[in-house]
Amino acid sequence: MPAPLCNALGDYVDLLLDAVCAVDREGRFEFLSSGAERIFGYPAAEMLGKSMLSFVHPADRAKTLEAASAINTGQIRLDFENRYIRKDGQIVHLLWSARWSADKQQRVAVARDISKLKQAETRQRALYAISEAAFAAENLPALYYHLQEIVQQLIPIDGFVIARLTAADTLTLAYQYIAGGFGLESVLAEDCYVRLLAADSNGLPSVVQCINQQSAWLGVTLKSPEKLLGALIVKTPEPLAVVGNDDAELLEFVAQHIATAIERKELLARLHHYALYDDLTQLPKRELFYDRCRQGLANAQRNSTRLAICYLDLDGFKPVNDVFGHAIGDALLQQVALRLQQSLRKNDTVSRFGGDEFVVLFSDVTSAAAVLAKTETIRLELSRPFILGSHVISITPSIGIALYPEQGETAEQLLALADQAMYQAKQQGGNCCVLR
Structure with a gap:
């Protein structure tokens, strides 16, 4: 290909929103288009010569190696998905198309950022799961347990606490799960939801992080359209971990629907009670x-x-x-x-x-x-x-x-x-x- 045409194509490649990458047989980056920095958050100079696996999410490294080995044998992959960790710590979901270039002895691949699509799919699944849990749970404790399972599938957490406001505006722990026991973690969780509700009463953001040397907690308010129901607080698994913006937004989205599910379950419980119990004496009808x-x-x-x-x-x-x-x-x-x-x-x-x-x-x-x-x-x-x-x-x-x-x-x-x-x-x- 003539050099001027090759240079022109290179300019066009740099205009792509997708990332065009080339790695050697061992998986070290040899070429990165300008789109790579938009997706990975690193300047190309900081990635060139380094193994792609050092940027891949740990949970996706095994399947990434398996796909790379298949491509090295001549297979063409058009729909491979994995996750990379950006320089700012955020997780990016990527859809790859890749093939092996025999003459260059390189894997050439194009990566498209599908994080927003994945986020939308995750939110939709969460909404379905929460709605199903609200319908299937026999009572509020069972609902809280199902909600914990749903959130654990969305975000890696090892602590899940729901605090509820009583009619007297006092806080009570309606549900509490903390892997490895309670102790100091309960104190930090309590501090988190007290700060969260104080922030909410002052019109401040409805997401609060509480971090010490041992752990990090993230709290969001539980609100129905009519009132504040309480707070949802989750614990991240790594010490001093800071939950990414995407996870915080996802948890806030989930909390909105959790509040709706809780209120719906309480309404059904009240209707069930009214149907079976006398309103004046509270005796069975x-x-x-x-x-x-x-x-x-x-x-x-x-x-x-x-x-x-x-x-x-x-x-x-x-x-x-x-x-x-x-x-x-x-x-x-x-x-x-x-x-x-x-x-x-x-x-x-x-x-x-x-x-x-x-x-x-x-x-x-x-x-x-x-x-x-x-x-x-x-x-x-x-x-x-x-x-x-x-x-x-x-x-x-x-x-x-x-x-x-x-x-x-x-x-x-x-x-x-x-x-x-x-x-x-x-x-x-x-x-x-x-x-x-």
Whole structure:
């Protein structure tokens, strides 16, 4: 090729955004176009004569050597990807096309920076993974664990802490993982999220680094569109490591979606609670009681034991609302629920069916006499006066009882019979227990 044309082509090569490189058989750089400095961050003079492997990300060196060996045998590679570490410490993702030049005894290659494409793909995968975790996790601790796994796949970390703000604006550690134990690392993590939230309250950037001689932590705020939820803090694996801008931006992106996932999970938990628990007394509603009753019946059938259902109605509750108002009536129902809970064992269940009606499930009872003794204890407990503000209110319960297997074999049968027995107690003047 004539020298003027060769020089002209060289000028064109230097205009390319891609890097054109040539290395010898051992992988030492012999030529670098101007685009190489834009991609690698090093002037060509600092790379010439040095092995390419000294610039390759350690995790990609083995596959890079394998690809180089194949190219040296005459293979042409058009789609090889690996990562290099720039002079400023940032990681750059490269797509290579390369072939072996027999006459020059060189590998000639063109490298294209695909870091932005990789970042977009990584963010998209993270978004899918976070959304899937929010849907699949059974509860918040399980969600936090899944989120830790997702972040560990995106960024090399060996510490992951989620700090949450409570309703009283105090910090609590909702989740904490630190490889190798806690100790001083916990102190540094705490310092990081305290500084982070202080910076956020002053309108400063939402990313904070906390570094000492042992480790480096990076913290980002967890924010929903409506409020600040807390902070996410991760620990980098190398002492005094400074997380690159790309990793910081990625973690900030992930944190935004983590906040959304946490808020969505909490909303679903609240909706689930409202669906199953009475808003006034926090006792199980009818649907949850039926579920526990069926479980109790299955256990009783399997173990040949008894259970009992007691239907309870408050005598004279309506006049309480009429005389003292519904606020006092609601407070009375809350106190009744509390006394009922305090009168039961852990494996028993009390539910509010509506109004002033409560139903109790006694599991694993020994005899009818034992059930009558339990319900008599409840009757006496509810007959004690209730002090509600400046008011002293006395009420009594009417209680109907049905036993399994003597009176019925299904939850529906037992509830119907216990309800009938409760009305018999009412007809007898109330303030008594009737066994069906």
